[in-house]
Amino acid sequence: MGESQQTAGRVEWAAAAECPSAAATAAADGCPSTEEAELLQRWNSLATGFRELTDQLLGDAQREVGLPPSLLEVLCFLATTPEQAAPMRLLAQTLGFSTAGTTGVVDRLAEAGLVERRPSSSDRRVTYAALTPQGRETATVTARAFADSVRRRVVEPLGEEGFASFAAAFATLGLVGGDSCPGGAAAGSP
Numbered sequence: 001m002g003e004s005q006q007t008a009g010r011v012e013w014a015a016a017a018e019c020p021s022a023a024a025t026a027a028a029d030g031c032p033s034t035e036e037a038e039l040l041q042r043w044n045s046l047a048t049g050f051r052e053l054t055d056q057l058l059g060d061a062q063r064e065v066g067l068p069p070s071l072l073e074v075l076c077f078l079a080t081t082p083e084q085a086a087p088m089r090l091l092a093q094t095l096g097f098s099t100a101g102t103t104g105v106v107d108r109l110a111e112a113g114l115v116e117r118r119p120s121s122s123d124r125r126v127t128y129a130a131l132t133p134q135g136r137e138t139a140t141v142t143a144r145a146f147a148d149s150v151r152r153r154v155v156e157p158l159g160e161e162g163f164a165s166f167a168a169a170f171a172t173l174g175l176v177g178g179d180s181c182p183g184g185a186a187a188g189s190p
Contacts, residue, residue, distance in 0.1 A: 057149045064145035065138065070097070070105050072142050075114065078131050079139035085118065085130035114138050 032040065058069035065072060073095050078084050086094075092102040106129045109115035114135035120126035131139055155163045 053153065056153060057146060060149035060153075061142055061145040065142050067138075067142070070101075071109055071112075071114075072146070074105055074109060074129070075131075075135070075139040075142045076146050078115070078129065078135070079143045083130070084136060084139070085128045087120070087126050087128055088117075089126070091129055109135070 031037075055069070058072055061072050061076075062069055067075070074091060077091065077094060078086060088099075088102055088106065091097065091106070092099055095102070097105065106115055106117070109129070110117065113132055115129050116132050118128040118130050120128060158166060
């Protein structure tokens with residue numbers, strides 16, 4: 001999400017908070033109740049904080065590796081998948097990229113010699129993005145830089161137990177699995 005979209009989102013939440021929110025008037029004037037506004041403000045803070053933290057983590061890795069954040073995200077993801085390959089569709093879905101955005105990022109990685117496209121052995125419609133030997137080396141450096149940043153910016157302030165609780169809370173919501181590999185068995189093999 002671009003900075004102008006984030007700012008617009010914050011303005012909308014602020015406007016909602018300024019709306020008269022007494023329970024009796026909320027339904028009549030279309031404004032959220034005080035409880036709803038507070039809930040949405042907390043959610044917005046969490047979502048914004050998570051995006052900003054992710055940007056900081058990627059920035060740390062970018063300074064170490066010298067590649068743009070979108071490329072780093074793909075390398076980190078592929079470093080943790082079976083056979084260090086994943087269907088293009090899974091890349092788009094997991095990383096939140098559009099189909100065209102995923103194609104563009106994989107094109108850039110392929111031009112740099114870090115990724116190659118492979119057809120699926122079981123489905124002609126599926127194409128995998130797979131790390132090359134040079135890509136494995138770069139992905140390892142990237143993953144280590146990202147992990148170091150996570151340790152410094154997240155694990156140290158929260159503690160090991162706090163971080164584990166935070167991860168477990170997200171797993172409870174059913175948004176992430178317990179697998180070390182996003183997509184787990186659904187990724188299949190190339």
